Amino acid sequence: MAYLAPAVLFVLAFTVYPLGQMIWMSFHDWSLITPPRYVGLGNYQRAFADRQYWVSFVFTLKYTAIITPVLIIGGYLLALLASQPSRLRRLTRTTVFIPVVIGLGVSSLLWYWLFSTDFGLVNRVLLDLGVISKPVLWLGVDADRSNLAIIASVTWKVIGFGMILFVGAIQAIPTEITEASLVDGASYWQRVTRVVLPLTLRTVLLVTLVSIIGSLLAFDQFYIMTAGQPQNETATSVFYVYLNSFPYLRLGYGAALSMILALTILAFTVVQLLLTRRSHA
Amino acid sequence: MTATLERRRARPVGVRTHTHAGRTGYLIGALCIAIATVMLLPLVASLLASVKPTAEAAASPPTYLPHDLSLDSYQRLWNYQQGLPTYLANSLGTALLAIAFTLLLTVPAAYALARFRIPGKEVIFVVLLLALIVPYQALLTPMFLLFARVGLTNTLVGLAILHTAIQLPFSLYVLRNSLSAVPRELEEAAIVDGASSLQVLVRVLVPSTVPAIVTVALFAFIMSWNEFLGALVMMSRGSSFTLPLILAAARTETSLGGTDWGMLQAGITISVIPCVLVYLLLQRYYVSGLMTGAVK
Numbered sequence: 001m002a003y004l005a006p007a008v009l010f011v012l013a014f015t016v017y018p019l020g021q022m023i024w025m026s027f028h029d030w031s032l033i034t035p036p037r038y039v040g041l042g043n044y045q046r047a048f049a050d051r052q053y054w055v056s057f058v059f060t061l062k063y064t065a066i067i068t069p070v071l072i073i074g075g076y077l078l079a080l081l082a083s084q085p086s087r088l089r090r091l092t093r094t095t096v097f098i099p100v101v102i103g104l105g106v107s108s109l110l111w112y113w114l115f116s117t118d119f120g121l122v123n124r125v126l127l128d129l130g131v132i133s134k135p136v137l138w139l140g141v142d143a144d145r146s147n148l149a150i151i152a153s154v155t156w157k158v159i160g161f162g163m164i165l166f167v168g169a170i171q172a173i174p175t176e177i178t179e180a181s182l183v184d185g186a187s188y189w190q191r192v193t194r195v196v197l198p199l200t201l202r203t204v205l206l207v208t209l210v211s212i213i214g215s216l217l218a219f220d221q222f223y224i225m226t227a228g229q230p231q232n233e234t235a236t237s238v239f240y241v242y243l244n245s246f247p248y249l250r251l252g253y254g255a256a257l258s259m260i261l262a263l264t265i266l267a268f269t270v271v272q273l274l275l276t277r278r279s280h281a
Numbered sequence: 282m283t284a285t286l287e288r289r290r291a292r293p294v295g296v297r298t299h300t301h302a303g304r305t306g307y308l309i310g311a312l313c314i315a316i317a318t319v320m321l322l323p324l325v326a327s328l329l330a331s332v333k334p335t336a337e338a339a340a341s342p343p344t345y346l347p348h349d350l351s352l353d354s355y356q357r358l359w360n361y362q363q364g365l366p367t368y369l370a371n372s373l374g375t376a377l378l379a380i381a382f383t384l385l386l387t388v389p390a391a392y393a394l395a396r397f398r399i400p401g402k403e404v405i406f407v408v409l410l411l412a413l414i415v416p417y418q419a420l421l422t423p424m425f426l427l428f429a430r431v432g433l434t435n436t437l438v439g440l441a442i443l444h445t446a447i448q449l450p451f452s453l454y455v456l457r458n459s460l461s462a463v464p465r466e467l468e469e470a471a472i473v474d475g476a477s478s479l480q481v482l483v484r485v486l487v488p489s490t491v492p493a494i495v496t497v498a499l500f501a502f503i504m505s506w507n508e509f510l511g512a513l514v515m516m517s518r519g520s521s522f523t524l525p526l527i528l529a530a531a532r533t534e535t536s537l538g539g540t541d542w543g544m545l546q547a548g549i550t551i552s553v554i555p556c557v558l559v560y561l562l563l564q565r566y567y568v569s570g571l572m573t574g575a576v577k
Contacts, residue, residue: 001393001397001399002389003389003390003392003393003397003482004389004390004393004394004399004405006385006386006389006390007386007387007389007390007409007449007453008390008405008408008409010386010445010446010449011408011409011411011412011446011449013427014424014427014442014443014445014446015411015412015415015420015446015449016408016411017423017427018420018423018424018427019411019415019420019423021423021426021427022419022420022422022423025422025423078316081309081312081313081316082313088310088313088314089313091313091317092313092316092317094561094564095316095317095320095321096316096317096320097560098320098321098324098557098560099320099323099324101503101556101557101559101560101567102507102552102553102556102557103506103507103508103509103525103552103556104507104509105507105509105525105528105529106507106525106528106549106552106553109525109528109529109532109545109548109549110323110324110327110546110549111323112532113327113330113542113545113546114323114326116542118341118342119339119340119341119342119343119540119542120343121326121343121345123342124342124343124345127342135342156320156323160320161571164568164571165571165572168568168572213416217416217418219418219509219510220509220510223509223510223513223529224529224532227533238418238510241418241419241422242421242510242514245421245422245425246422246425246514251422251426254422255422255423258418258419258420258422259419261416261418261419262415262416262419265416265419266414266415269413269414
């Protein structure tokens with residue numbers, strides 16, 4: 001079919017073929033200057049014994065484990081506040097969503113400045129309020145402190161994403177149901193926990209999965225705000241793939257790390273697709 | 282009685298019917314304003330820092346409000362390295378090419394999937410959506426090797442192809458849904474008049490799926506304009522840098538006085554403006570696209 005062919009060829013060339021090559025590369029030792037040599041599962045075994053691989057993996061999990069509940073609970077509370085029709089609440093919705101449309105790279109640069117030790121407004125505000133007595137070194141010195149600063153900046157950047165989807169789900173609840181609970185004299189929080197939350201649970205799960213997948217793939221914010229410092233302790237999984245593939249030119253090893261990452265993500269995507277599929281039935 | 286019911290019906294979940302006008306109302310209002318302020322402050326701070334004079338922009342500790350207004354930072358950005366016009370042209374060129382590629386590939390494909398009987402259609406659709414399952418971050422090395430072999434690294438066309446590959450599944454999904462929803466009677470009338478299938482697509486279906494096309498173009502623009510890692514991998518030559526790349530490079534620039542914070546803020550402001558404008562103008566399309574994209 002002439003209409004379908006260009007898209008199919010495009011996907012074959014720019015998604016299927018690279019995927020095939022990545023799988024092939026992951027079984028080879030290849031550093032671009034030397035010809036590729038078949039090593040079987042060698043690259044995968046190497047990852048298992050690679051300390052930095054585990055540092056990156058555990059750090060990425062830690063980042064994901066902290067930021068996901070913040071985004072979901074925070075986003076849901078914002079949605080409860082902003083889902084109602086008043087001009088002020090619509091304005092709140094719009095402003096919370098604005099950072100979602102700007103780039104993660106650019107927002108990371110913005111927060112790189114805000115968290116800068118001597119030139120940033122975060123330290124200035126905290127000093128003026130007397131919360132701290134001398135400027136804090138937020139980024140690139142202590143892994144946990146860097147992580148918290150980056151989580152704060154990414155929360156600002158993406159919390160509106162979950163909020164807007166939760167608003168959609170809350171507004172889609174049939175009014176008869178709300179009416180019934182009003183007649184029963186349920187309090188506000190009773191209605192939220194017993195009516196609104198159960199009826200929007202599928203959206204909550206979906207947004208949670210989307211957030212987890214996004215966080216496991218985090219790169220821009222760490223590349224820009226800490227550059228992996230101190231000592232690659234804040235280099236995420238994608239960051240370590242990038243380091244191996246490009247600056248270090250360990251193409252085969254980088255491909256094996258990509259495969260591990262892709263398979264991890266796949267597990268979450270499958271759950272996500274099953275959830276969406278069920279909603280069609 | 283009916284009136285009361287109607288009024289209640291119109292009220293969505295969560296409204297506190299009893300205390301709505303009372304103290305709670307004011308509290309909620311104050312909370313809304315506080316949240317809106319917190320969300321806008323970083324952007325406002327960046328904008329203000331971009332119009333500080335050179336010395337003030339480099340001051341430590343930083344000032345809250347500019348004591349003087351100056352466009353020096355923008356001037357330095359204009360002349361930085363290859364000059365702002367080069368980077369703007371690269372970013373804009375890539376984004377426009379990505380929109381063009383995405384639409385040229387997905388509108389016809391969505392048409393075929395929505396309207397024609399093709400053997401193995403389901404399988405083809407799944408293959409086309411493959412990129413949904415494989416994150417592009419994992420495919421960058423083989424993509425880079427492929428692009429290097431055919432001379433597409435350091436080109437806007439190459440980066441636009443990468444961005445199209447990222448955006449294709451979402452676009453196809455949105456367009457196929459939208460095209461499937463167009464009533465067939467419209468096309469049948471055109472076919473009776475002797476229109477070819479291409480004429481049906483261009484004259485009947487495209488005009489009736491404008492909202493979906495706008496959504497697809499909007500998402501392609503925002504993604505391409507903002508995308509960082511792919512550009513970082515594909516563009517190694519300074520003259521082909523996009524805006525996020527040159528700003529990230531300027532961050533670590535340690536010339537005499539260290540990072541040029543004022544110039545960085547000018548760059549951030551310029552990068553943010555198109556996204557925010559496009560969003561505010563096309564908010565409706567953005568939100569509807571997000572709903573289909575994420576929740577499906």
